Amino acid sequence: MLKMAFIGCGKSTTRYHIPYVKQRENIHIKSIYTPSWTEEKKEAAGLPETSYVTDLNNLLNDEEIELISICTPPTTHYELAKTCLEHGKNVLVEKPFCSTVEEAEEILQLAKEKGLVAMPYQNRRFDSDYLTLVHVLESKKIGEIFEVEIHFDRFRPVDERPIGTKVDGEFYGLGIHLLDKVLALFGTPEQVFYDIRTMRKLGNPDDAFEIQLLYPTKKVILKVNQLILGDYPSIRVHGRNGSFIKYEMDQQEACLKAGIMPGEPHFGEDQEEDYGILKYVKNNEVMMESVPTVTGNYGSVYDAMYQTIKHGADKLVSDEEIKMNIHILQNGIAEETPRLIRL
Missing domain, CATH: 3.30.360.10 (Dihydrodipicolinate Reductase; domain 2)
Structure with missing residues (x-):
């Protein structure tokens, strides 16, 4: 079982991620972070057994969570991806992966050093x-x-x-x-x-x-x-x-x-x-x-992430493709x- 969490609970998370993850018996959504929660937001997520948290450290310090999907505004992706990797979490990053080639290279190098996976959500x-x-x-x-x-x-x-x-x-x-x-x-x-x-x-x-x-x-x-x-x-x-x-x-x-x-x-x-x-x-x-x-x-993006994290399969989107795209x-x-x- 791969336990994961989301940063952000907007349309991207509730429409393009959660409905697919819920279909996968080998992946469990343990937590979702957003700065503030309303009952409407929780209802949109549709995960009554998930922890809805307002402190990012709840995700970062949870040793059971292996993967974090980052579904936040584009200019936040680089810093959040770096923070998650520094706390030992694999990351799947919504579009765009980051803003510059330099940022992409730094994220990918940090993931390599930590033995982790960093990849864009190229659904x-x-x-x-x-x-x-x-x-x-x-x-x-x-x-x-x-x-x-x-x-x-x-x-x-x-x-x-x-x-x-x-x-x-x-x-x-x-x-x-x-x-x-x-x-x-x-x-x-x-x-x-x-x-x-x-x-x-x-x-x-x-x-x-x-x-x-x-x-x-x-x-x-x-x-x-x-x-x-x-x-x-x-x-x-x-x-x-x-x-x-x-x-x-x-x-x-x-x-x-x-x-x-x-x-x-x-x-x-x-x-x-x-x-x-x-x-x-x-x-x-x-x-x-x-x-x-x-x-x-x-x-299928999550299927690929599961295989890479759990079984060492090649990444769906290679580092070379990630960097050339941003370039x-x-x-x-x-x-x-x-x-x-x-x-």
Whole structure:
């Protein structure tokens, strides 16, 4: 049994973490820390047997707790991760892992020295559309890839976010997930083109961006925009022998918002009409297939953490991927965009 705790009990904790951990018999949530508790917060957590504490030392000094998930505002991640590691706790850190490469290197080195695990919560590796993309690439039906386009578009015309730093923008918030997917698939690019903007409310952090990752034989385009109402594919992939196009993004978030929890029938499943379309040439004939969507499961991050902590398995997200991700993000906000840099 892996006993764990949370720092923070906001939407991230109650929507994207706790429902999945509750499905895992080998992980037990012993405590949750937040500076103040209300009955509403406790009800949202939905863990009557868990200790709701207001003193962080209750977590740090509890020898039974092996893992702490940090689900707090971005600019607090570095200090909290360091504090937890110094007290002998493995850490799983919400997005972004930290703000700079220097911070990432310090956290990862401290974890290594302590014999502990420090990793970001890259749950979007288990998005259904991404897992389906991996399946399509593994089939090799569309041949050598020369262009990939991944979108995370929504229609939220009113920007309700508070004024914050550049690290509080969507580039760090969502870009870190999209970059993680690409780094896991294709490794480090040679060049990166950036176009990072604030479109809805000037003065707020960025809410839209396009980055292009340039490899020797392929280009990967990553886009986020909060003002997209029309339909556009979440994934478009073109190879020398065909293409794969999928419109709908992963359905886990929609289910969670609707109160449908992991473990319930059809959680996170796509409708058949939302399956991606694969077209490719075979024996000089154009073939077309509807590709059933691989069902995603954000709890797989916790499965991976369990295996690494308890059995020494390789980390789901390697230290090299963590640092390169932050390196690309940090370069993006260092100067005004649009611009192109060579890594």
